Amino acid sequence: SQQGEEDPQALSIQEGENATMNCSYKTSINNLQWYRQNSGRGLVHLILIRSNEREKHSGRLRVTLDTSKKSSSLLITASRAADTASYFCATIRDGGSQGNLIFGKGTKLSVKP
Amino acid sequence: KAGVTQTPRYLIKTRGQQVTLSCSPISGHRSVSWYQQTPGQGLQFLFEYFSETQRNKGNFPGRFSGRQFSNSRSEMNVSTLELGDSALYLCASSSLTSGTDTQYFGPGTRLTVL
Numbered sequence: 001s002q003q004g005e006e007d008p009q010a011l012s013i014q015e016g017e018n019a020t021m022n023c024s025y026k027t028s029i030n031n032l033q034w035y036r037q038n039s040g041r042g043l044v045h046l047i048l049i050r051s052n053e054r055e056k057h058s059g060r061l062r063v064t065l066d067t068s069k070k071s072s073s074l075l076i077t078a079s080r081a082a083d084t085a086s087y088f089c090a091t092i093r094d095g096g097s098q099g100n101l102i103f104g105k106g107t108k109l110s111v112k113p
Numbered sequence: 114k115a116g117v118t119q120t121p122r123y124l125i126k127t128r129g130q131q132v133t134l135s136c137s138p139i140s141g142h143r144s145v146s147w148y149q150q151t152p153g154q155g156l157q158f159l160f161e162y163f164s165e166t167q168r169n170k171g172n173f174p175g176r177f178s179g180r181q182f183s184n185s186r187s188e189m190n191v192s193t194l195e196l197g198d199s200a201l202y203l204c205a206s207s208s209l210t211s212g213t214d215t216q217y218f219g220p221g222t223r224l225t226v227l
Binding site: 033035040041042043044045048088090097098099100101102103104105106 | 117144145146148155156157158161162163168169171201203205207209214215216217218219220221223
């Protein structure tokens with residue numbers, strides 16, 4: 001069963017704008033990760049935030065985690081056409097195995113040039 | 114380092130047949146996980162292997178099976194294929210040396226069942 005639920009399901013923006021995607025999950029987690037997938041291809045790991053962290057940055061990416069609300073957000077600043085992809089959050093249950101990721105349904109981001 | 118490789122990349126089978134998919138992890142990675150991705154169900158965990166042992170199994174019928182070899186390469190098998198097995202099958206590897214290891218995904222095998 002799906003652990004995370006992303007919203008929005010789809011997002012369309014212009015190049016240069018910021019894109020924000022949200023993820024909610026159900027159980028206690030060890031960490032939360034965000035992945036990108038380009039059109040039916042493999043997943044690329046973007047960023048991992050541990051359960052004891054509140055915010056993390058990586059280049060144009062900013063992730064926040066609120067464990068009290070069981071939610072996370074991914075912000076992509078100054079988006080580019082190349083950011084067009086589906087974005088998934090994934091969690092590992094507290095005490096769960098690193099190799100057993102539970103994915104949300106994803107947000108499909110379209111960045112128009 | 115070479116990335117995770119999956120073979121074949123595309124496969125077309127008919128109902129009732131069986132299929133074997135292969136995954137070669139990144140050199141040095143001993144953990145391999147498999148996921149199924151469909152438009153309806155999204156990404157779902159199938160199995161996790163570490164050092165030739167299945168550590169976890171997702172909620173899939175017994176028609177789905179897998180194994181891992183001593184060189185960490187892994188195969189998954191689906192017997193008696195059904196139309197609903199059409200999906201992108203993704204393999205991921207990690208080193209599992211710390212509590213925050215990243216999983217590296219392969220490009221996937223696109224299976225179509227006719």
